[in-house]
Amino acid sequence: MRHTISLLVENKFGVLARISGLFSARGYNIASLAVSETLDPTISYMTIVVEAQDEKILEQINKQLNKLVDVITVTDFTKKEHIDRELVLAKINYLPKDKDRLEMIFSKYVGKIIHYTEKIAIIEAVGNGAQIKSLLEELQSFGIVELVRTGKLAISN
Amino acid sequence: MKGSQILLESLRRAGVEVIFGYPGGQVLPIFDSLYDFDIKFILTRHEQGAAHAADGYARATGKVGVCLATSGPGATNLVTGIANAFMDSIPMVAITGQVGTHLIGNDAFQEADVTGITRPITKHNFLVKDVRDLSRTIAEAFYIASSGRPGPVLIDIPVDIQRAEADFAWPEDIRIRSYKPTYFGHPGQIKKAAKLVSQAKKPLIYAGGGVITSGASLALKELAERIQAPVTSTFMGLGCFPATHKLYLGMLGMHGTAYANHATMEADLIIAVGARFDDRVTGRLDHFAPYAKIIHVDIDPSSISKNVHVDIPIVGDAKNIISELCKEIKKVPDTILWLKTIDAWKKKHPLTYKSGGKMLKPQFILEELWKLTKGDAIICTEVGQSQMWACQWYKHLTPRTWISSGGLGTMGFGFPAAMGAKMGVPGKEVFNIAGDGSIQMNIQELATCVANKINVKVLIFNNGFLGMVRQWQELFYKKRYSYTPITSPDFVKLAQSYGAVGMRVTKKEDVRKALQKTIKTDNTVFAEFIIEPEENVWPMVPTGQAINNMIDGLA
Numbered sequence: 001m002r003h004t005i006s007l008l009v010e011n012k013f014g015v016l017a018r019i020s021g022l023f024s025a026r027g028y029n030i031a032s033l034a035v036s037e038t039l040d041p042t043i044s045y046m047t048i049v050v051e052a053q054d055e056k057i058l059e060q061i062n063k064q065l066n067k068l069v070d071v072i073t074v075t076d077f078t079k080k081e082h083i084d085r086e087l088v089l090a091k092i093n094y095l096p097k098d099k100d101r102l103e104m105i106f107s108k109y110v111g112k113i114i115h116y117t118e119k120i121a122i123i124e125a126v127g128n129g130a131q132i133k134s135l136l137e138e139l140q141s142f143g144i145v146e147l148v149r150t151g152k153l154a155i156s157n
Numbered sequence: 158m159k160g161s162q163i164l165l166e167s168l169r170r171a172g173v174e175v176i177f178g179y180p181g182g183q184v185l186p187i188f189d190s191l192y193d194f195d196i197k198f199i200l201t202r203h204e205q206g207a208a209h210a211a212d213g214y215a216r217a218t219g220k221v222g223v224c225l226a227t228s229g230p231g232a233t234n235l236v237t238g239i240a241n242a243f244m245d246s247i248p249m250v251a252i253t254g255q256v257g258t259h260l261i262g263n264d265a266f267q268e269a270d271v272t273g274i275t276r277p278i279t280k281h282n283f284l285v286k287d288v289r290d291l292s293r294t295i296a297e298a299f300y301i302a303s304s305g306r307p308g309p310v311l312i313d314i315p316v317d318i319q320r321a322e323a324d325f326a327w328p329e330d331i332r333i334r335s336y337k338p339t340y341f342g343h344p345g346q347i348k349k350a351a352k353l354v355s356q357a358k359k360p361l362i363y364a365g366g367g368v369i370t371s372g373a374s375l376a377l378k379e380l381a382e383r384i385q386a387p388v389t390s391t392f393m394g395l396g397c398f399p400a401t402h403k404l405y406l407g408m409l410g411m412h413g414t415a416y417a418n419h420a421t422m423e424a425d426l427i428i429a430v431g432a433r434f435d436d437r438v439t440g441r442l443d444h445f446a447p448y449a450k451i452i453h454v455d456i457d458p459s460s461i462s463k464n465v466h467v468d469i470p471i472v473g474d475a476k477n478i479i480s481e482l483c484k485e486i487k488k489v490p491d492t493i494l495w496l497k498t499i500d501a502w503k504k505k506h507p508l509t510y511k512s513g514g515k516m517l518k519p520q521f522i523l524e525e526l527w528k529l530t531k532g533d534a535i536i537c538t539e540v541g542q543s544q545m546w547a548c549q550w551y552k553h554l555t556p557r558t559w560i561s562s563g564g565l566g567t568m569g570f571g572f573p574a575a576m577g578a579k580m581g582v583p584g585k586e587v588f589n590i591a592g593d594g595s596i597q598m599n600i601q602e603l604a605t606c607v608a609n610k611i612n613v614k615v616l617i618f619n620n621g622f623l624g625m626v627r628q629w630q631e632l633f634y635k636k637r638y639s640y641t642p643i644t645s646p647d648f649v650k651l652a653q654s655y656g657a658v659g660m661r662v663t664k665k666e667d668v669r670k671a672l673q674k675t676i677k678t679d680n681t682v683f684a685e686f687i688i689e690p691e692e693n694v695w696p697m698v699p700t701g702q703a704i705n706n707m708i709d710g711l712a
Binding site: 009010013014017018021025059060063064066067068069070071072 | 272273276277280281284301333334335336457458459462463
């Protein structure tokens with residue numbers, strides 16, 4: 001099962017290594033990771049998405065995360081009400097004649113074309129996991145040349 | 158003040174009496190300041206010895222042990238000692254020199270990423286990049302190492318920081334917003350636990366190293382006597398409850414007593430205090446304590462429900478919680494029948510060994526040692542058979558008199574740890590129970606003992622084998638003794654060449670006299686006992702079996 005874990009941590013060097021070490025030591029891969037400063041520049045916010053093969057091991061990881069001296073709070077959003085979003089930037093093959101078709105697609109999503117050249121377009125889109133997935137499926141018909149994603153951000157509601 | 162002076166002054170403010178360590182290129186400023194600074198420094202002969210000595214000192218005194226080494230190889234030599242302290246929750250501060258800040262990451266001479274290497278084996282570690290942070294970092298390190306569930310903390314100090322100047326300021330109050338150990342148990346949970354205790358018919362107290370860390374021994378004794386519950390101890394808990402007490406069952410688990418294991422499997426309530434249900438304790442997990450409800454008292458929430466399902470977790474300090482629980486129990490359970498059952502197990506399956514042969518028996522030596530010391534000694538051990546016999550056959554009476562590598566199982570730990578313990582408690586006789594294999598792993602510390610007159614008494618049980626591995630090979634690998642026969646130097650001559658006293662004992666009738674002489678000798682002693690080569694540790698629970706599925710090669 002996929003878990004979304006958010007952490008408030010001290011904004012110091014070495015903190016990310018401590019956190020990622022708890023996952024890697026157990027052979028767990030981090031699917032996505034987003035880190036940034038909060039309003040208080042001494043504190044960072046992390047959102048980690050991880051696939052747990054064993055819920056008990058993940059519970060142990062959560063407890064170990066809490067134990068790290070530099071970790072202030074740990075929240076596992078999996079069983080909590082929350083809103084999550086991801087930002088995607090994609091470079092797609094594009095010819096001027098495709099413009100209407102592309103705009104049709106974007107009318108269904110939060111996103112836009114931010115840059116054109118003669119052969120490609122760069123698009124940005126924001127959405128939850130399902131929205132991003134279905135957008136990317138639709139864009140496949142153009143041919144996705146390059147894709148970057150922020151990883152999931154989550155906030156409680 | 159220079160960084161090196163700030164370091165030493167901070168250590169003094171933190172209450173440090175002794176540092177174990179070894180000099181090197183990237184700690185030269187520190188050693189220069191040490192030259193005329195009033196703090197005791199013990200020069201070991203290997204950095205690993207320094208780390209274990211700091212660990213032994215911490216176990217014997219309850220204070221934070223301190224070790225110091227240079228960058229690169231000096232620091233990596235500390236690693237085993239740090240991992241050892243981490244596994245057994247021992248408060249330690251390890252200080253390492255680092256190459257200058259401008260060289261870090263450049264593969265400089267004697268450079269190693271020590272904070273990286275020790276990240277998973279320290280409770281926390283620091284790389285100091287500004288001399289103005291140094292004293293606060295040291296204060297935080299001592300606070301983190303000694304509070305909550307204790308553990309080792311490493312401070313890596315680049316050589317230019319040691320030379321840099323700053324004003325000295327010592328923080329009197331340390332508060333870390335992201336680190337707040339819980340000391341007081343949840344009253345509701347304690348109430349629930351008290352109710353379970355009242356309803357129990359077959360309660361069992363399972364006490365671990367946390368009892369010793371928190372100083373909960375007296376509270377535990379009071380609880381056990383009040384509710385008339387038998388007490389079994391983990392390896393790390395030995396000494397937390399007097400082994401001569403009638404409610405005591407000895408150690409449980411792989412080499413535990415049969416009656417402790419039977420009691421665990423039959424109990425209807427287990428009160429676990431400062432213990433972590435280690436795999437050497439539980440044996441086959443899905444068969445462990447099938448009838449028991451479990452109350453688990455531990456300061457570390459990550460220990461709870463890690464291996465076994467816990468019915469009532471209580472996070473906090475053992476001493477506080479046990480005292481509160483004792484007060485909260487209104488009705489004391491009737492355990493007369495339960496204690497009778499246990500007495501019958503004790504009579505039917507006592508700890509025993511075959512005596513009478515020509516060869517010396519290690520169990521006999523330990524019984525004699527007990528008779529001569531009556532428990533008033535610190536017993537350190539190496540790892541393996543000698544260690545397990547020392548668990549079983551010496552009666553550990555008081556906390557902090559049993560010093561042995563539990564979690565990590567580090568051969569070579571005992572001798573330097575004994576040295577550290579003796580430094581911490583000079584008034585006590587300190588023994589190291591060793592095998593002929595383990596003692597050779599840190600034997601260089603003989604020089605440290607002799608040079609500093611740290612009189613440690615080493616009993617070497619020489620069976621010519623790496624005995625515990627040989628035992629497994631005998632039982633599970635068709636006696637194919639692959640690289641377990643091991644040769645040794647002449648320990649008597651070796652001790653003498655270092656300026657210590659050596660003796661060799663081969664006959665049963667000489668054991669007592671040799672031990673008496675060992676105790677009386679005002680020097681470090683290597684007393685070698687030539688023991689039965691293929692003596693085994695019994696009883697034993699094979700890996701993957703339930704703990705009442707013991708084998709006992711004596712029948």
